[in-house]
Amino acid sequence: MPQVCIYPKQAAQLTGNQYSAGKRLLQRIRTQLGKPAGAYVSVGEFCQFTGLPEAEVVRALARC
Template sequence: MPQVCIYPKQAAQLTGNQYTAGKRLLQRIRTKLGKPAGSYVSVGEFCQFTGLPEAEVSRALNGAPASTFART
C-alpha cells in the first residue's frame, strides 16, 4: 500500500534539510491549511506547498528503484 502521509524525517530528506527543519516545514503546512498541531500532512498537501512533483515524491517515499527516476 502506498504511503499517503509525510513524517518530519522524510520531509527533511526530501528537501535536503535537517530533522528540525522538516518538523518546522510540516508545522508551517498545517498552519497554512488550518490543521491542528500533530495532524497528518498528506503527500498531496506537502507537494502543493513545496512545489515538488507528487509523482516523484511518491516514488521516493514508496521505495522505487533509482532507475525509475532517470529521465529520458
C-alpha cells in the same frame, strides 16, 4: 499500498534539510491549511505546498 502522510524525517530527506527543519516545514503546512498541531500532512498537501511533483515524491518515499 502507497504512503499517504509525510513524517518530519521524510520531509527533511526530501528537501535536503535537517530533521528540525522538516518539523518546521510540516508545521508551516499545517498552519497554512488550518490543521491542529498534531494532524497528519498528506503527500498531496506536502507537494502542493513545496511545489514538488507528486509522482517524484511518491517514488522517493517508496525508496526510503
